[in-house]
Every structure is written in C-alpha cells, then in structure tokens.
Amino acid sequence: MIDISKILTISASEWARTSGDSLEKYNAQGVHVSEFVHFSDEHPTLVPDETFASKVPDKAVVVVNYIKQLTGDYYFSISGTALTPKK
Numbered sequence: 001m002i003d004i005s006k007i008l009t010i011s012a013s014e015w016a017r018t019s020g021d022s023l024e025k026y027n028a029q030g031v032h033v034s035e036f037v038h039f040s041d042e043h044p045t046l047v048p049d050e051t052f053a054s055k056v057p058d059k060a061v062v063v064v065n066y067i068k069q070l071t072g073d074y075y076f077s078i079s080g081t082a083l084t085p086k087k
Contacts, residue, residue: 001050004050007049007066011064034078061084063081063083
C-alpha cells in the first residue's frame with residue numbers, strides 16, 4: 001500500500017517540477033473509490049484515505065490530483081491519478 005504521505009493534491013506537472021522528475025517516465029492511471037460507510041463498534045476507525053491507498057497500484061511512485069468528497073456521515077468519493085514507472 002502506498003504511503004499516505006505520497007498522496008498529493010497537487011497536479012502531475014507541479015509534482016514533476018518540485019521533484020525534479022520527468023512525467024515522460026511514468027504512466028498515469030486513475031484511481032477511484034466510492035463507498036457508503038456505516039460506522040459501528042466493529043469498524044470505529046475506518047479511514048477513507050487508507051481505503052483509497054489500498055486501491056493504488058503497487059508500483060505507484062506518487063498519487064496526484066487527489067480529491068476527496070464526503071457527503072454527510074456515510075458516503076465518500078475519492079479520486080486521484082497514480083503515476084507508475086513505464087516498463
């Protein structure tokens with residue numbers, strides 16, 4: 001699972017500029033999670049960011065364009081773009 005600190009709200013081009021890396025070395029893959037969550041004694045610490053991180057491809061270096069929307073207490077929608085090295 002990708003480290004939460006590598007899930008960023010900045011754009012891919014901003015990440016490339018600040019990291020000194022080239023986007024030409026990476027493939028982009030969209031990652032999306034939408035779920036209804038019912039908190040209970042069995043799942044009191046469910047964290048949407050960790051759920052999202054578990055869906056990111058294993059070889060991803062970083063996730064950019066991260067957006068999280070929480071609707072009420074029970075629904076979240078999260079998306080981002082995972083950058084994985086080209087083969």
